[in-house]
Amino acid sequence: MPVVAGVDSSTQSTTVVLRDADTGATLGSGRAPHTPTFPPVSEQDPAEWWAATVLAFGRARENAGIAADDIVAVSVAAQCHGLVPLDAEGRVIRPAKLWNDTTASAEIAALTERIGGDAWTDRIGTLPPPSFTIGKLAWLKAREPEHFTRLAGVLLPHDYLTWRLTGGTPGASLRSERTVTDRSDASGTGYYSAPEGRYLTEVLELVDAQKAWADMLPEVLGPSEQAGTVPAATAAELGVRADAVVGAGAGDQHASAVGLGIAPGELAYVLGTSGVVFTTSEFPVFDHSGIVNAVADATGAYLPLICTLNAAKVTDTVARLLGADHGELERLALAAPREADRPLLVAYLDGERTPNRPHSRGLLAGLSSETSREDLALAAFEGVVLGMERGQRRMQETGLALGGRLLVTGGGSGSAAYRQVIADVTGRPVEITDAVDAVAGGAAAQAAAVLRGADIRTLRDEWAPASRVVAEPGGHDYTRIRDTYTRAADWAGLDGAFHD
Incomplete structure (x- = not known):
């Protein structure tokens, strides 16, 4: 029986839900906690998310009573707006700032004054609050310039986990590896326009005009596009089939809308x-x-x-x-x-x-x-x-x-x-x-859509609780x-x- 896995990496924990790839029936789930955060400063080490993902996969398989080779597709949904800063070797420069970290309020206010609130809203559909990734980048340059200087890659939490799933290796050359995101999560950064379907590098240049931003951002995939496959070493660590298909992933509430x-x-x-x-x-x-x-x-x-x-x-x-x-x-x-x-x-x-x-x-x-x-x-x-x-x-x-x-x-x-x-x-x-884990369930639906080569709306409607x-x-x-x-x-x- 082919099985698809959906991952929900939230502020509090990582949850993995396993579903029958043909019927959508939930077979089992597993969860592993994260270290608590306490706003207004809210930070976590992305390595902890990966460790929790590995642990949650093991618990989900055990609860479902299935073998690793049964899991043929995976997608990740995660908390939005976070900043995972990588250096040129794919190492995390500092702990990720999360969606509920509001320390960038001054930086967002300054950017809004320069761009114009209405003009910014008309480009991306949202007047960015301090939680958006663009503010965290400006904060990093202003408050930790030594870290900003090393910045060579900008990922969101679900991008980071998708990168690790598809073989991304901290310590290897970042330029030699593919990084991806999806339209839903990218639209919560402050520098991606969903209506225009492109990154607004001109906004990032207001943070720093010297960075080659276009080379530092992940490729934006469509909802049913494949991000890659799970290589053998990573598959053995997680407990999934080698070459399992990996979906583009999504933001947490966006996946929840699919799951519900x-x-x-x-x-x-x-x-x-x-x-x-x-x-x-x-x-x-x-x-x-x-x-x-x-x-x-x-x-x-x-x-x-x-x-x-x-x-x-x-x-x-x-x-x-x-x-x-x-x-x-x-x-x-x-x-x-x-x-x-x-x-x-x-x-x-x-x-x-x-x-x-x-x-x-x-x-x-x-x-x-x-x-x-x-x-x-x-x-x-x-x-x-x-x-x-x-x-x-x-x-x-x-x-x-x-x-x-x-x-x-x-x-x-x-x-x-x-x-x-x-x-x-x-x-x-x-x-x-009756959807207990709607975010992870929605991510699993995306994994099934990628596996089938189907429109995700079809799976959303077929599997709606x-x-x-x-x-x-x-x-x-x-x-x-x-x-x-x-x-x-x-x-x-x-x-x-x-x-x-």
């Missing part, structure tokens, strides 16, 4: 460490406010999305402060009265990406002597969801029709409180699917709450509100 089978007009609320709301679109969206990131998707179209830095970790934090476990926090929130003047939490605990408030902090408003543990628990869930729903409303203001299903996924999707609050705030039924409604709106009026939240959030994001 999201069609245009449908919405996904992703509740992980971060909070993401996305849909798919056949056409690009250009949001000059910078709220909506109109990146490319993993099928050749587009994936308009908003991403907040603070999601499930907010409820984790409030549970700790209340001395409650997750089950008790949910029970408290669901039992809370919905008073119009109840406390509200602006959940900018570690700064915020959407809106772009890297120096902000959380704000709890509306406390009184009658505030209860139930009120505080509800405020935690509502603070996360109101921030995400604010981004959703901006997506609709750009002209996107979002009347289809609303799916909830990610680690927080199992929470009855999150499901109910999303239904209440949006006024829409909430659905879930069924969904079911798990929460209905409770009929609560959020007009006043939404207005109060917006005013409090705008104040919390003011420069100097919490810092001199």
